[in-house]
Every structure is written in C-alpha cells, then in structure tokens.
Amino acid sequence: MSDNYLTVIATDPYWRPSKDAADRAAVVLSGMLADDDARRGLEAKWHDSVEVVDCGANLKKISCQHCGAECSPGWWGKAVSERYDEGFSTLMVTVPCCDAETSLNELVYDWPMGFARFRLEVMYPNRGWLTDEELASLTNALGHPLRQILIHI
Ligand SMILES: [Zn+2]
Structure with a gap:
C-alpha cells in the first residue's frame, strides 16, 4: 500500500497566503484534477512552524x-x-x-522537496507534474512563486 501526493508550496518556506488567496488557489488546483476522486483529496494545510515537505521514496540525491x-x-x-x-x-x-x-x-x-508553513496538497492526485502553465496560474492565484513536489510514500 503506498500513498501519493501532489503538493504545492511557496518558494519562501516562511510565507503563508491569506485565507482568500488559499481558497482561490485551491479552486484553481481543483480545476486541474481529472475527477471527483482526486478533488476529494485536495486540502490546504497550515503549519505553525516550518515543516519538511519530503518527497519520500522519490528522493534520489541532494x-x-x-x-x-x-x-x-x-x-x-x-x-x-x-x-x-x-x-x-x-x-x-x-x-x-x-x-x-x-x-x-x-x-x-x-526529486524536488522543500520546507513550508503552508501547502496545497492532493492525496491520490491521479496525475503527474503540473505543467509550467498550470503552475503559473496557481502562482497567480496564490500570489507567490511556487514549487511543486510529488510525494510517494
Ligand atoms: Zn558545495
């Protein structure tokens, strides 16, 4: 049994969006998912302090x-x-x-990983990497440059 996540974090680990911006970005990300199963796994997560956003088994080297x-x-x-x-x-x-x-x-x-106090995360996204265009529209919605991470645990 393995878990997969598509996770989007700000390039600045300490940055967090406003609630409105987070909601906007969640709607945009939701539109990039193929079906309702994937959409059900979408969640905005807020952390009090910075957390390691580990890509799990996908990590090859640093x-x-x-x-x-x-x-x-x-x-x-x-x-x-x-x-x-x-x-x-x-x-x-x-x-x-x-x-x-x-x-x-x-x-x-x-693979990419990072550190963050906020993440948009899709469990079982049923898709691969976001395209440059998709990442750009998410960046636009959230108001901060982003890094995407595919987690495989
Ligand atoms: Zn060096």
Whole structure:
C-alpha cells in the first residue's frame, strides 16, 4: 500500500497566503484534477512552524547548489534535525563540501522537496507534474512563486 501526493508550496518556506488567496488557489488546483476522486483529496494545510515537505521514496540525491557535490544523507539528516530542534527559526547551514552558507531549502533536491508553513496538497492526485502553465496560474492565484513536489510514500 503506498500513498501519493501532489503538493504545492511557496518558494519562501516562511510565507503563508491569506485565507482568500488559499481558497482561490485551491479552486484553481481543483480545476486541474481529472475527477471527483482526486478533488476529494485536495486540502490546504497550515503549519505553525516550518515543516519538511519530503518527497519520500522519490528522493534520489541532494546536491550543493554552489559546487554541485552530493550531500551525504547522514549530513543532511543531522542538519535538518539541528534546525528542527531550534523550531526551524532558520534554515541556514554551512555545507561541508565547499563551506558555503546556504538555506536547506535551496539545496538541489532530485526529486524536488522543500520546507513550508503552508501547502496545497492532493492525496491520490491521479496525475503527474503540473505543467509550467498550470503552475503559473496557481502562482497567480496564490500570489507567490511556487514549487511543486510529488510525494510517494
Ligand atoms: Zn558545495
């Protein structure tokens, strides 16, 4: 038994939309789903603090956006749990490969994942990635640039 989600988050992990904007975006996203089954799984989720939006089994590797070196899963897990212990008041870390200061949210995730205080999520979306045009209309409805994540648990 596995679960699939199509999740859309703001590129700024701390940003949250107004209720109106979230409702607007949910309507737009709903229109991109094929059937009522998929629409029933659509939910806007608000978090008090930043949460890791993990893509689950889809994650292949994480790399440094400065030098391209691969980040070891052990280092990454430790960095995330240290920031988590601080309530994710910051996501800044120093990468071991080239000593650059960067946000955990800006590392190169293959597949995409991220950090967020708000997400629009569809359980069992019954479709794949949103097209550039679809993502652009969602961005427009929500009022902030977005990142999409396909979660497979
Ligand atoms: Zn590096």
